[in-house]
Amino acid sequence: MGRFSSIRVLLCFAVPPRCKGTNVAMSTSPPPRYRNNAWREHPLWNWVGLVPFFLFIFLFLIIPSLNLFTGAFVTNKGLFTLENLSVFRNPLVLKAYMTSLQVSLLTAVIGGLFGFFVAAAVALGHPPRWMRSLIMTFSGLAANFGGVPLAFAFIATLGRTGFVTALLKEVCFAGPDGTQICPFNPYDHGFSLYSLTGLVLAYTYFQFPLMVLTITPALEGMRKEWREAAANLGASTWQYWRDIALPVLTPSILGASILLFGNAFGAYATAQALTGGSIPLVTIFVGQQIRGDVLGNPHEGYAMAIGMVVVMAITIVAYSMLQRQASRWMKV
Amino acid sequence: MKAQPINWWAIFWIVLAALYFFLPMYGTLDFSLRMERNTISLKAYEIVFADPRFWQGFRYSTLMALITIIVSIILFVPTVYWMYLKVPQARPIMEIITILPFVIPTIVYVFGLIRTFSRPPFQLTLHALTTDMLIVAGYVVISMPFMFRAIDVGMRALDVRTLTEAAQSLGSNWFQVLVYVIVPNLRVAILSGALISFATVMGELILASFLVRPALAPYMALLGLTKAYEPAALAIISYALTWVSLGLLQLVSRGGTTRQLTGR
Amino acid sequence: MTHLELSHIRKAFGPAVVVEDFNLAVTQGEFISFLGPSGCGKTTTLRMIAGFELPTAGTITIDSTDLTNTPPNKRNVGMVFQSYALFPNMTVAHNVGYGLKITSKSKTEMMQRVHEMLALIQMEEFAQRYPFQLSGGQQQRVALARALAIRPKLLLLDEPLSALDAKIRLELRHEIRRIQRQLGLTTIYVTHDQEEALSLSDRIVVMSKGKIEQVGTPTEIYNAPATEFVARFVGHINLLPVTVLNPANGVVSLGRQTLRAGRFGQLNGRPVQLAVRPEEINLGAKPDANTLNGEVESVTYLGSIVRIGLRIEHHPLSLDVFNEHTLKLPRISETLAIHFPVDACWLMEKSD
Ligand SMILES: Nc1ncnc2c1ncn2[C@@H]1O[C@H](COP(=O)(O)OP(=O)(O)OP(=O)(O)O)[C@@H](O)[C@H]1O
Numbered sequence: 001m002g003r004f005s006s007i008r009v010l011l012c013f014a015v016p017p018r019c020k021g022t023n024v025a026m027s028t029s030p031p032p033r034y035r036n037n038a039w040r041e042h043p044l045w046n047w048v049g050l051v052p053f054f055l056f057i058f059l060f061l062i063i064p065s066l067n068l069f070t071g072a073f074v075t076n077k078g079l080f081t082l083e084n085l086s087v088f089r090n091p092l093v094l095k096a097y098m099t100s101l102q103v104s105l106l107t108a109v110i111g112g113l114f115g116f117f118v119a120a121a122v123a124l125g126h127p128p129r130w131m132r133s134l135i136m137t138f139s140g141l142a143a144n145f146g147g148v149p150l151a152f153a154f155i156a157t158l159g160r161t162g163f164v165t166a167l168l169k170e171v172c173f174a175g176p177d178g179t180q181i182c183p184f185n186p187y188d189h190g191f192s193l194y195s196l197t198g199l200v201l202a203y204t205y206f207q208f209p210l211m212v213l214t215i216t217p218a219l220e221g222m223r224k225e226w227r228e229a230a231a232n233l234g235a236s237t238w239q240y241w242r243d244i245a246l247p248v249l250t251p252s253i254l255g256a257s258i259l260l261f262g263n264a265f266g267a268y269a270t271a272q273a274l275t276g277g278s279i280p281l282v283t284i285f286v287g288q289q290i291r292g293d294v295l296g297n298p299h300e301g302y303a304m305a306i307g308m309v310v311v312m313a314i315t316i317v318a319y320s321m322l323q324r325q326a327s328r329w330m331k332v
Numbered sequence: 333m334k335a336q337p338i339n340w341w342a343i344f345w346i347v348l349a350a351l352y353f354f355l356p357m358y359g360t361l362d363f364s365l366r367m368e369r370n371t372i373s374l375k376a377y378e379i380v381f382a383d384p385r386f387w388q389g390f391r392y393s394t395l396m397a398l399i400t401i402i403v404s405i406i407l408f409v410p411t412v413y414w415m416y417l418k419v420p421q422a423r424p425i426m427e428i429i430t431i432l433p434f435v436i437p438t439i440v441y442v443f444g445l446i447r448t449f450s451r452p453p454f455q456l457t458l459h460a461l462t463t464d465m466l467i468v469a470g471y472v473v474i475s476m477p478f479m480f481r482a483i484d485v486g487m488r489a490l491d492v493r494t495l496t497e498a499a500q501s502l503g504s505n506w507f508q509v510l511v512y513v514i515v516p517n518l519r520v521a522i523l524s525g526a527l528i529s530f531a532t533v534m535g536e537l538i539l540a541s542f543l544v545r546p547a548l549a550p551y552m553a554l555l556g557l558t559k560a561y562e563p564a565a566l567a568i569i570s571y572a573l574t575w576v577s578l579g580l581l582q583l584v585s586r587g588g589t590t591r592q593l594t595g596r
Numbered sequence: 597m598t599h600l601e602l603s604h605i606r607k608a609f610g611p612a613v614v615v616e617d618f619n620l621a622v623t624q625g626e627f628i629s630f631l632g633p634s635g636c637g638k639t640t641t642l643r644m645i646a647g648f649e650l651p652t653a654g655t656i657t658i659d660s661t662d663l664t665n666t667p668p669n670k671r672n673v674g675m676v677f678q679s680y681a682l683f684p685n686m687t688v689a690h691n692v693g694y695g696l697k698i699t700s701k702s703k704t705e706m707m708q709r710v711h712e713m714l715a716l717i718q719m720e721e722f723a724q725r726y727p728f729q730l731s732g733g734q735q736q737r738v739a740l741a742r743a744l745a746i747r748p749k750l751l752l753l754d755e756p757l758s759a760l761d762a763k764i765r766l767e768l769r770h771e772i773r774r775i776q777r778q779l780g781l782t783t784i785y786v787t788h789d790q791e792e793a794l795s796l797s798d799r800i801v802v803m804s805k806g807k808i809e810q811v812g813t814p815t816e817i818y819n820a821p822a823t824e825f826v827a828r829f830v831g832h833i834n835l836l837p838v839t840v841l842n843p844a845n846g847v848v849s850l851g852r853q854t855l856r857a858g859r860f861g862q863l864n865g866r867p868v869q870l871a872v873r874p875e876e877i878n879l880g881a882k883p884d885a886n887t888l889n890g891e892v893e894s895v896t897y898l899g900s901i902v903r904i905g906l907r908i909e910h911h912p913l914s915l916d917v918f919n920e921h922t923l924k925l926p927r928i929s930e931t932l933a934i935h936f937p938v939d940a941c942w943l944m945e946k947s948d
Pocket residue numbers: 333334335609612614632633634635636637638639640641788
């Protein structure tokens with residue numbers, strides 16, 4: 001169980017077409033009024049019921065976030081400064097950002113593609129029923145399975161003494177120069193689970209099921225008639241995918257991608273448990289900064305943390321711009 | 333029903349996916365049973381279950397999860413109800429707020445939480461009890477996107493206004509409407525939100541670890557640093573816990589109103 | 597000159613036989629309707645012609661070319677779907693031009709053809725709209741234009757109007773017929789609406805349970821149904837079980853009353869029934885005509901006509917009278933005489 005628990009519910013945000021028409025559920029007729037107290041007629045009165053919620057959010061979400069934000073722009077003495085942004089000139093910090101972006105993009109692309117093919121196989125390939133339910137059930141499980149236990153599972157599987165590693169040691173592979181390599185120990189050939197490759201492999205475990213969960217409904221929404229109409233007009237399968245299927249799916253694919261990206265970018269526990277912090281991700285770096293002031297200036301730590309929010313914000317803005325382009329043809 | 337020819341590409345991808353699912357799971361299970369040389373045994377599980385810190389972590393996390401769920405329900409159900417009834421125009425801002433915990437990486441959020449509440453004027457981290465209060469607040473925020481959505485989806489399926497007017501015409505006051513009419517009709521949605529929150533809190537590492545409370549995930553992480561077989565056993569136990577939560581979720585949401593919460 | 601020929605087509609989905617021994621020859625420019633109840637295999641047959649389903653047995657030829665195993669994208673057969681099936685991501689112009697783009701026609705040629713087609717369906721000003729910005733009727737027009745743009749050898753329409761409201765349906769069906777005539781296009785039109793089939797078609801194929809019941813012009817189908825199924829399915833009909841008194845001149849009896857049928861085939865002793873359409877029956881008695889007496893059971897007001905339900909010798913019979921202002925409606929339980937011309941009724945074998 002990780003921080004990924006049923007991210008599926010977030011799809012409404014990430015994949016707006018899924019939620020078409022959800023905002024119009026309320027009728028516009030005025031609420032019933034039973035007493036005629038003038039002060040109750042004031043429109044602001046209607047917001048009173050939301051006060052506890054906003055108070056809670058203000059205290060436990062807005063203030064902490066703002067605190068971090070202001071922390072990033074003041075000196076130790078509390079004066080405004082942009083000095084702390086120099087943390088982004090620190091090669092270690094830059095490296096961490098690059099690694100995080102790399103891992104997030106890589107796992108979003110790999111997990112996204114893999115997940116797309118699996119979802120297409122499930123939705124369009126007419127597999128036996130039991131295979132379909134197997135994949136959907138396990139996707140639900142695996143997309144929610146991250147963090148420490150996932151790291152353990154991969155160590156037990158692909159670690160130095162892992163089960164697959166042991167299996168591989170018993171098979172022989174033809175080496176690049178034609179010689180047989182027996183036994184084949186992947187750890188003798190540059191592989192390590194505790195490296196970037198290992199991290200990508202482990203992240204893929206929850207990334208691709210998330211893609212399956214997000215994109216399957218969109219694939220199932222592809223109407224059979226579109227394919228037939230295209231064939232009827234002379235299009236080959238490939239032309240159908242290029243001209244109709246992919247453009248129709250693009251908004252959903254974009255939404256799923258951003259979900260996958262954010263999912264990987266904010267992940268901490270899996271990487272921490274798998275590599276013990278030896279891979280410099282921003283999340284790991286922020287974690288170290290919380291434990292002790294590794295940068296030598298706590299305010300630079302806040303700046304670094306805020307940088308993550310900025311990256312997410314930029315991603316989301318870019319996403320909504322692309323989304324607008326891709327969904328011109330859609331009813332809003 | 334449809335006599336379609338078997339699509340071998342589809343089978344290929346499905347098998348590949350199944351391997352990706354099962355190999356680590358099988359590897360972990362296999363590993364967890366091999367603590368004793370040359371034999372299959374439950375030794376690793378015995379050790380885990382004999383460790384009081386495991387039970388402490390389990391108890392602590394379960395308790396925190398339950399409190400989180402109760403607080404979430406008390407906070408979100410009336411809020412969403414009020415929003416539907418009185419201020420539908422608040423929806424856009426509510427949606428943005430409730431998605432924030434997803435946009436802000438948890439570690440960054442926790443950083444902010446610690447910076448805010450570990451110093452005056454709101455210092456909460458001095459005592460275990462106040463720290464636990466802080467943790468619950470954090471969990472409520474982290475699981476808010478799921479909980480809020482679940483209740484929102486459930487509420488959408490109800491005709492809140494008509495139900496309320498009907499109940500009021502029979503003489504109920506607001507509180508009675510909420511408790512006797514709205515909540516019973518929402519129980520599927522609330523339950524599914526609760527299960528997701530439960531799974532989230534049980535597996536949450538960052539908050540508990542940085543606020544140094546004895547939750548389950550930090551215990552696992554710690555064990556992973558020093559042991560080999562016990563972590564595998566723990567991973568299997570986690571799998572089982574996730575299974576149970578999601579299994580219950582599937583069961584609960586069979587009603588259909590909250591289908592989008594599950595993998596189907 | 598036969599343009600499209602279906603011979604001995606059979607289609608089975610697993611054990612279920614959906615189309616059986618289907619034979620049909622269509623000439624160039626003909627407008628054919630497939631008419632039949634839901635599930636009788638109309639769509640399946642149409643889809644076999646389009647190439648979306650493979651016949652289990654039999655052959656499909658167009659212009660003497662065997663197309664039975666040709667994939668759908670190589671058939672050059674235009675199809676209009678019940679649900680429009682416009683590509684949602686393309687504008688009207690792109691939808692209409694898509695088939696031409698596939699055959700890599702030049703851009704100018706494509707644009708020209710698109711304009712031509714949009715003019716044909718009178719929707720030039722909608723070229724840049726997306727499908728979601730169109731009404732159902734407009735979407736179906738575009739679907740028609742899209743199918744026509746590729747200059748198909750054959751146009752197939754599967755209940756193209758059934759998702760539209762009554763007024764648009766009427767308007768559009770005349771438009772389809774106009775365009776079809778203008779282009780001289782061989783067309784197959786699937787419908788379960790008999791009025792649509794009767795008013796549009798050159799010939800109608802009435803189907804039931806995967807088999808052809810009758811092929812004929814609307815007049816033949818309506819006035820001389822070949823089977824009881826066709827008689828019952830197309831229009832309203834009265835079928836009275838009668839006993840043959842004289843096989844030579846068609847005199848039959850219904851209880852104590854005697855009647856004469858205008859048309860009758862070989863009467864071979866099997867149970868027969870007398871068929872007569874409600875609109876052929878008039879109130880009152882008349883010499884030289886078949887006259888019957890019965891008790892009024894119901895009077896249903898349908899606007900331009902009034903349908904009167906009678907019980908004659910324990911058998912129900914209905915007749916339609918025009919709702920003229922002089923009409924005096926009979927009362928329930930009243931005993932009434934009615935008559936119909938000998939030429940207007942015929943004998944039919946009872947089907948099992
Ligand atoms: N792919 C299929 N697999 C199995 N059975 C099918 C398939 N397609 C159609 N059928 C069956 O074939 C029969 C004929 O179907 P068809 O769609 O041709 O009917 P139809 O005459 O078009 O009816 P409707 O007026 O309702 O459209 C039905 O009983 C249907 O259940």
